[in-house]
Amino acid sequence: MKKPGRTISLDPAAVCKSSDPMAVRELLTKIGDKWSIFLILSLDLLGGRARFSELERAVPGISQRMLSMTLKNLERDGLVIRELFPEVPPRVEYEITDLGKSLLQPTQGLVDWAKANWERVRKAQAKYDSE
Amino acid sequence: MKKPGRTISLDPAAVCKSSDPMAVRELLTKIGDKWSIFLILSLDLLGGRARFSELERAVPGISQRMLSMTLKNLERDGLVIRELFPEVPPRVEYEITDLGKSLLQPTQGLVDWAKANWERVRKAQAKYDSE
């Protein structure tokens, strides 16, 4: 699994001053994908632990494929833990880790911002589109 | 507008209903794209105001096409203001709005999280990949 993709080099003097921008971008790319946030939030709301089918129901519209893929990525990042119970029928439970929980907090900041300002954004869009 | 705040309900259907998830997702999709965050941060670092070519230099690797497109979207969302000076050669300046600045703050939460925890994520990935 080797995927560099590091074709661009950011100028440390400019953007990199405040932080490591690549990490930020990778993070945003990660949680900015279509389902990650919902799964993290859902897991939290479900008590920090849920099985595959529960998550499937908790996030309407998600396909099995994307649920499986996204969970695998979250597991790889250490944000959730996958536990397989060798039963028949099989049961798999996903649990949010402390690292995952810690991400929940800054995420909440964005959620709050969205709730507080989304109306303004919508209005700005409407105004822009009408001109 | 329905907004039950952060209702802790274990009802799976309520998971995605709390805190208007679509707005959250749209926001994340927006700022989670490849360049928006960098432009917002760069604009801030450049004093809240900069011209096209400055931004192009401030964000190495961005193409003119994406710079133009991203700025247009940010303008449409009311996060930046575009000002055209009818000179020869033409000059265009972009200024971050108050709304844009307000977004900067919750974003900083993610930046801080990335700085604080990215190493852990990397290690989790390395461990996962080695298994």
Next chain:
DNA sequence: CTGCATCCGTCGGGATACTG
């Protein structure tokens, strides 16, 4: 200088079918 237009490769992600 500041874009827009066009071409084009890559990739996320949906639909569907199949497996242990």
Next chain:
DNA sequence: CAGTATCCCGACGGATGCAG
């Protein structure tokens, strides 16, 4: 139940060229 395997399409985004 909990996935994996394929197919497929549209969106993202880079490179280049043209325009005001």
